[in-house]
Amino acid sequence: MDIFNNLAQGIITILTVQNVLLLLAGVTLGMIIGVMPGLGPTAGIAILLPVTFGMDPTGAIIMLAAVYYGSMYGGTITSVLINTPGESATVASTFDGFPLARQGRAGPALVMAAIASFIAGTIGVILLSAFAPMVASIARTFGPPELFLIVVVGLLTLIMIIGKNRILGILSALIGFALATVGIDIGVGEQRYTFGSSELISGIDFVPVAIGLFGVGEILYSLWRGAHKEHLDFGKISIKGKGFWPTRSDFKESNGAMVRGSFLGFFTGLAPGAGATVASLMSYSLEKSISKKPERFGKGAMAGLAGPEAANNGASAGAMVPLLTLGIPGSAATAVLLAAFLMWGLQPGPLLMEQNPDFAWGLIASMYLGNVALLIINIFMIPTFANVARVPFRILAPIIIVICVLGTFAVHSSMVEVGIMLACGVLGFFMRRYGFSPAALVIALVLGPLAEESLRQTMIISGGNLGIFIERSASMWILAVMVALIALPFVSRRITRLAAMAVTEFGRRRRGTPVEPSPEAQDSLGSPGSPGSPDLLDLSGQKKDVNSPN
CATH class of the missing domain: 1.10.287 (Helix Hairpins)
Incomplete structure (x- = not known):
């Protein structure tokens, strides 16, 4: 009953005109960002982060979280219409979504994806409401040794689950840790790696690094692969069209896939580093392996679209559990959210739900309302968002870069941070170009101070004895x-x-x-x-x- 009481209190907290408008703005912006190939939730949150300065912390986080799960569906539109994932979590949606569009069934495919996203989001938030307090109660027993090991596990999961070139993943994480050491040494209070710059005494701020890696870096990478030369052409989509809505057989085929994908996505999202991309690919493989007609997959199977769509939205809810209860981001997008938490003096972790219950449960409750808003917006605004996908990338690219520069400068009015952002943009391009992991770098940058502090505390407690890591259950x-x-x-x-x-x-x-x-x-x-x-x-x-x- 405590869960329902807390949720009710959370809904009361967010039911203000300002918070509701910010929620609607977040899901709408998330949809638009997801539609733009080359951006995705991480870049979107990073670019919009400066916009939220001066807002109420609860409203700002609600908006950024809405951008996070709203962009999950936005990327589906381009995946279905032009076989181009708006972001990595919708890669699996191209396998059957685009063949459905080529068969003239883009409308039913997009509507089914919206319904799958709604069902998965609702199931995911219910599970989040149940699991978050349980994990938080366990995490309250953790000390510095456990916190340090959890940071290592989060990065290790990210590196080990991604397949080839794990050495490059480790190097990416080490670069992030190196950037996190710039500033004041918390042990002795002296400056390190500041090179005499007063602006680096407080360390390298997360915002310019995130905007550079995921904003400018993604734009440069998309330009390099020729996105500015692509001509997007697909048929007109209208909700008044005869074949816009899914048929009864579509629902019959997809019902099981949506439920399985929801649970698979949520529990995959719980593992730091796994994320929505892995969840959606796992769901596609699962649906194909248990299907009575596996030969249809890749040729327009509705279950092959509904399952991955449910999985990537379920994973976005699952990733909130380690973020809220442990303060450990499970993906690059939640790492940006963690940075936003810290900027407003909110420390995600075991005590968040005790010390800031209105905020924590308000955020969870907003995800319920956000899923309802997404369902309505997704279905009735599909033609409008499809038109956004028609805007040439050669027009979008310079606009996004200007927004990145202005947003970075607006944070602290620092040209040094603008330079850091542009340098990280170039770094992000080469990382994508040669197989490094920007996600591992940014998570290591966010978790670096926590890892250093908890390791120092552990060594002080144990007197420098590493055996403390095997002495505690x-x-x-x-x-x-x-x-x-x-x-x-x-x-x-x-x-x-x-x-x-x-x-x-x-x-x-x-x-x-x-x-x-x-x-x-x-x-x-x-x-x-x-x-x-x-x-x-x-x-x-x-x-x-x-x-x-x-």
């Missing part, structure tokens, strides 16, 4: 998770190889001749190029860009 459990994360890719690869050999041997013995594994077996084993295969992901958890010149 909670630390032992976290260390076991770390070992499992490191071993998982190797064990998975070994099991896959043995399973493939078993399938081949079975066919040889049954027919007396060597046979190759069936397409269904190859799909279930994660064959190269299949949606469930790790080689679809790069270091940022995104699908490999098939349009890249390389």
Whole structure:
């Protein structure tokens, strides 16, 4: 009953004209940002962060959170219409969404995606309401050793789950930690790596780094791969059209996929580093493996669109659990949200729900209302948002860069931070170009001070004895998770190889001749190029860009 009472209090907290307007503005802006290829939730939140200065903290966070989960659906529009994911979490939506659009069923595909997003968002927020207090109560028993290990686990999950070139992922995280050391040494109180600059004494602010990496960097990368030369052309979409709404058979095919994707996405989002991209790809592989007609996937199966859409929206709710209860961002987008929390003096963690219950439950309650608003906006504004996708990238790119510069300067009126932002923009381009992970860098930058402080405290408590990490039961459990994360890719690869050999041997013995594994077996084993295969992901958890010149 406490959960329902807290939710009721949260709804009362946010039901002001200002908060409701900020919520509606957030979901609308999120949709528009998601429609713009090359941006996505992380860049959108980073660019809009300076706009929220001066606002009430609750209203500002509600707006930024609405941008986060609102952009999850916005990216679906371009995924379906032009086979271009608005952001990495909608990669799986292109597999069947675009074939549906080519069959003249763009309307039903977009409406079904909106419904799947609403169902997943609602289920996700209900689970968030139930799980967040439980995790917070456990986290209250954590001390500095456990907090340090959780930071390491978060980064390790991000690095180990992304497939190839994990060394580059580790290097990206180390760059983030290095940037986090600039400023005052909390141990001795002396300046370090400031190079005599008074503006660096307080450290490198998160805002210019995030805007540079995910705003300017993404724009430069999109220009490099030729987005400014693309001509987007798709048919007219109207809600008055005869084939705009899904059929009864579409719903029958997709009902199970939406529910499975919702739960899979939420529990995947709980793991720091996994995120919506991994959840959507896992959902697609699951739906294809259990379907009675797997041959339809990739050719316009509605379940192949509904499942991943539900998964990526469920994951956005799941990612809020470690953010609110542990202060650990599970993705680059939630890392930007964490920075926003800290700017307003709000420390996410075990005590947030006790010390700021109105804020915490107000944010959770806003996600309920936000999902209702998204459903209405998604369905009836689809033609309008589709027109946004028609705006040429060569026009959008310079406008976005100007907004990045003005937004960075508006924070502290510092040209040094503008320079840092532009330098990080160039860095972000080369990181994307050569397979580094901007997500790992930005999460390490945010978590760096927490990791350093908790490690110093741990060493003071133990007198420099590293054995403290294996003397505490909670630390032992976290260390076991770390070992499992490191071993998982190797064990998975070994099991896959043995399973493939078993399938081949079975066919040889049954027919007396060597046979190759069936397409269904190859799909279930994660064959190269299949949606469930790790080689679809790069270091940022995104699908490999098939349009890249390389």
